Ligand code: HEM
Ligand SMILES: [Cu+2]
């Protein structure tokens with residue numbers, strides 16, 4: 001990373017480019033008002049300064065036409081900014097379907113990241129240029145915030161639930177990764193770099209990263225595969241294996257559907273729903289089943305939870321069973 | 324107080340609220356709103372110094388990229404102490420507690436506020452809260468930031484959260500007592516003839532402020548208690564590990580703390596209206612619009628809190644509403660700026676220190692307000708949130724806006740409060756030093772923020788250093804400016820020229836009727852108001868205290 005002085009951050013995602021256009025619009029608009037009002041104030045201050053001691057000001061009390069003008073003009077301008085910025089935000093809020101998913105856990109004071117093939121890294125993120133990347137994030141303790149200025153992207157990382165963000169890097173290079181939400185003593189050291197590589201470099205990096213890691217076999221397991229193993233090891237499969245007469249529902253095809261609960265309400269079976277079902281099974285009882293599932297709170301850590309979720313997600317797309 | 328005393332010839336100083344009793348007891352148990360205002364002034368002046376000390380250490384540390392002055396822990400405690408003190412113990416009480424207390428009853432022709440005992444109690448409550456804050460400092464400090472975000476504050480932080488929280492909680496009641504007092508005072512104690520639309524705009528602003536205080540402060544009080552309960556008794560409220568919701572805290576916190584921004588700035592709006600009108604020698608342009616825009620801001624201000632949470636997992640649709648309302652509130656704010664500017668038109672503008680501050684306010688607050696629009700823009704706030712851009716923005720509003728307005732008001736009413744003139748040369752130089760130092764301190768922080776420098780960072784990448792050095796250099800100029808106030812204002816009490824009743828000559832009962840300093844009960848007989856506020860057209864404009872008489876000709880020479 002270069003340490004050269006600069007006034008604008010690098011533009012390394014397509015979102016960044018679009019945010020910058022809006023930013024420059026806002027800057028120009030602000031400069032316009034500061035200069036215009038400043039000039040008028042300065043002109044009045046000089047032109048109408050008191051020049052002799054018995055000078056009398058003109059008696060002017062107001063003007064409804066002017067008041068209307070300077071209510072309507074700022075209002076119209078403000079609405080323009082509002083819609084433009086909201087439009088940008090919708091873009092940021094919705095990840096494309098083909099995005100590569102990286103799992104992120106924040107913890108005082110480091111970031112743990114996991115690639116789709118199971119490769120893990122800490123405080124650095126390697127990604128291929130041009131590939132939409134989606135982050136699913138949670139925290140093991142306090143609130144953190146995942147922030148990459150070069151992408152103009154940031155999202156809070158909360159304990160007890162999943163948050164998401166995404167970006168498409170458009171430029172290779174190394175860019176700062178920061179924690180933006182104050183999280184305690186070493187908050188300012190909780191970060192590192194995002195390395196955007198060419199797709200080839202990325203593949204090479206994946207190779208070396210997994211062999212260099214020592215426990216290569218474990219590291220190479222994709223989150224979904226690791227989740228499948230847990231699913232067996234923790235005994236979920238005895239109740240959720242899909243066998244006739246099993247205590248719990250089959251989880252195949254569950255993810256992403258509207259789920260009917262015992263009290264008749266509908267709920268979207270997303271990552272947070274699955275997470276809650278594992279930690280606090282009594283909160284939402286699936287319709288047609290007894291509340292007999294034990295809580296796994298304290299038995300699985302955030303990484304394992306993410307793997308279980310990844311597994312249930314992976315069998316969710318199979319779209320069989322529940323329809 | 325007998326009449327013969329008050330009207331005795333000028334040989335002996337006239338009996339006034341300062342000299343009629345001078346014992347410590349007469350100050351500490353005073354029920355006089357003017358004395359209570361001064362008690363508040365002394366207290367907040369002290370806390371401004373303490374908070375400024377914290378800021379100095381923060382800026383000194385940030386001179387270099389690595390943390391070589393303070394440990395990470397002490398750095399975090401330092402900016403927290405700075406923020407907590409500046410917000411809860413300095414700026415919130417500054418408008419209402421000092422200037423509100425001193426001027427409001429005088430402006431409306433009342434002998435005092437409606438509940439003088441509550442008023443004294445409010446100062447004691449404030450001092451109690453502030454003592455908790457000081458105790459927290461002495462006993463090791465607190466490192467949560469003034470925002471106390473959970474679950475860090477409720478479970479993880481290892482510092483004096485409970486004491487500090489209690490301090491802010493207690494100080495909140497002082498605000499509530501003052502707010503209550505002002506609302507009743509304005510409703511009940513206006514002098515005969517002083518209808519609502521004859522009230523000076525400072526009174527309108529204090530009215531709006533008081534409403535916000537009354538509605539908002541209880542919420543932060545409850546929120547702080549909830550943190551204390553979770554931290555002290557392990558009750559599950561905000562920590563998800565216990566089954567709570569950490570984002571709930573942010574909603575509750577900002578439900579108060581965004582309106583609190585208006586508690587801080589609305590009194591400033593009122594002051595600026597007084598100053599610009601007086602020193603332009605004109606009635607304020609669009610009186611009704613200026614008055615109602617304060618009320619509109621106070622109202623909408625309650626519904627924009629979510630603009631602090633665009634990236635904290637709030638639903639997109641909630642975000643949309645908060646963003647929309649934040650843009651909406653910009654409109655009445657713009658209306659104020661335009662009306663102040665228009666007031667200058669065809670005036671007879673006199674440059675005295677208060678006016679210098681007022682013009683400085685216009686420029687700085689304009690920048691603060693415009694950059695607020697950047698932060699209300701959802702797509703852009705994703706990048707700017709929790710960076711130095713935010714730090715720059717709120718300092719432009721709170722220091723560039725409110726502190727400038729406060730200092731303008733303080734110089735404006737100083738002759739009334741103390742009976743002495745401050746030194747004009749010193750004061751103007753100081754105002755300019757503060758203006759220059761302020762911009763040098765905080766403008767580079769906008770650039771830092773857009774570059775991506777997060778706030779609350781003890782160490783930072785070295786490419787940010789140049790801008791940080793500029794900012795710290797500015798801070799030393801700014802600090803020097805503030806220190807000059809602490810020298811020449813107290814000095815003027817002893818060697819300043821005696822102030823006449825109306826040195827500016829301004830309109831308003833506090834200038835036209837009350838003496839400088841006022842008598843213990845403000846007015847010998849209840850004044851009767853027969854005209855609108857700011858009726859400058861029919862006033863004498865010739866005499867100005869500290870006028871540059873020999874430079875200004877008596878008549879226009881060009882005709
Ligand atoms: C005298 C000049 C001042 C300087 C140089 C200064 C400097 C700073 C700096 C550098 C920070 C950022 C700390 C960080 O995020 O790491 C900060 C934060 C803050 N300042 Fe100031 N400040 C000054 C005056 C004021 C005043 C007058 C107020 C309020 C009336 C104020 C209110 C705040 C607040 C609320 C924070 C946020 C604290 C936090 O993040 O917890 N500052 N100040
Ligand atoms: Cu952090």
Ligand SMILES: [Cu+2]
Nearest residue numbers: 581627628631
């Ligand atoms: Cu706000």
